[in-house]
Amino acid sequence: MAESEKTIKLEYEVGKEEFSKAGLASSNIKKVLNQIGIDAKVVRRVAIAAYESEINIVIHSEGGKITTEISHDKITVIAHDKGNGIENLEKAMTKGFSTASNEAREMGFGAGMGLPNMKRTSDQFSIESSKGAETRVEMIFNI
Amino acid sequence: MIINEIIEELKLNQLSGEKNSMKTVDGVYICDLLSWVMANGSKGDIWITVQTHLNIIAVASLLEMPMIIVPESIEVEEETLAKADEENIIVCTSELDSFTLACKLNEMGM
Ligand SMILES: Nc1ncnc2c1ncn2[C@@H]1O[C@H](COP(=O)(O)OP(=O)(O)OP(=O)(O)O)[C@@H](O)[C@H]1O
Numbered sequence A: 001m002a003e004s005e006k007t008i009k010l011e012y013e014v015g016k017e018e019f020s021k022a023g024l025a026s027s028n029i030k031k032v033l034n035q036i037g038i039d040a041k042v043v044r045r046v047a048i049a050a051y052e053s054e055i056n057i058v059i060h061s062e063g064g065k066i067t068t069e070i071s072h073d074k075i076t077v078i079a080h081d082k083g084n085g086i087e088n089l090e091k092a093m094t095k096g097f098s099t100a101s102n103e104a105r106e107m108g109f110g111a112g113m114g115l116p117n118m119k120r121t122s123d124q125f126s127i128e129s130s131k132g133a134e135t136r137v138e139m140i141f142n143i
Numbered sequence B: 001m002i003i004n005e006i007i008e009e010l011k012l013n014q015l016s017g018e019k020n021s022m023k024t025v026d027g028v029y030i031c032d033l034l035s036w037v038m039a040n041g042s043k044g045d046i047w048i049t050v051q052t053h054l055n056i057i058a059v060a061s062l063l064e065m066p067m068i069i070v071p072e073s074i075e076v077e078e079e080t081l082a083k084a085d086e087e088n089i090i091v092c093t094s095e096l097d098s099f100t101l102a103c104k105l106n107e108m109g110m
């Protein structure tokens, strides 16, 4: 295999309502990216996006996983959960829109800024979901 | 500005992280909505927040904010402090409210 085709793959399970573990996946991703010498600005953007994905899985879904793939020219972060999906994607992407529970809001979640942050920090952003379905967010960061 | 000088000047109650820290901070960010902080907080900021659960440490650590001040003597959970020690984030409480803290930091030249 050519040097430029090598990829590193990281995968983390994220549990429903596991508030106490939320942030672990993103902090591990950040550590690995720092270790392999990725530019600090890119690391910061990936860390923010991974964190927001992780929290969304914890507070809005039935659980899922975060996969990160690092290749020679890009980092891909995929957040894929088991449902229950998003009814209106356009609304969900609007700054300030949130269906977070009161419990989550008391903890400071629910500003409705997570998805906009993920879109803003990534170079390519796509989200697939519908009511009752799985949600899959894919983000690409050029390096 | 050196963290230890801030702790002494504002008579903060340090609950986690290294003592007598010579690390520096160069700004202050005040907000209690985590993803808002994720969007607008900067590396090297002091973060003032009334949130005290574990997740504030994840946010501070990801953004590389070395210091969190919890105002109005709000109690901070043990597990938050344990995590803060692990990540070497300095968590302090103060009797003062966020506004007064900000004014004092400003007087100190922040
Ligand atoms: N994985 C998901 N599964 C189901 N619904 C989701 C998922 N991610 C986001 N949503 C929906 O989209 C809305 C907006 O998400 P976004 O991350 O922008 O804000 P939030 O999570 O509510 O608040 P914040 O991220 O600011 O703490 C959520 O309130 C929720 O209704």
Ligand SMILES: [Mg+2]
Residues within 6 Å of the ligand: A052, A055, A056, A110, A113, A114, A115, B035
């Ligand atoms: Mg969110």
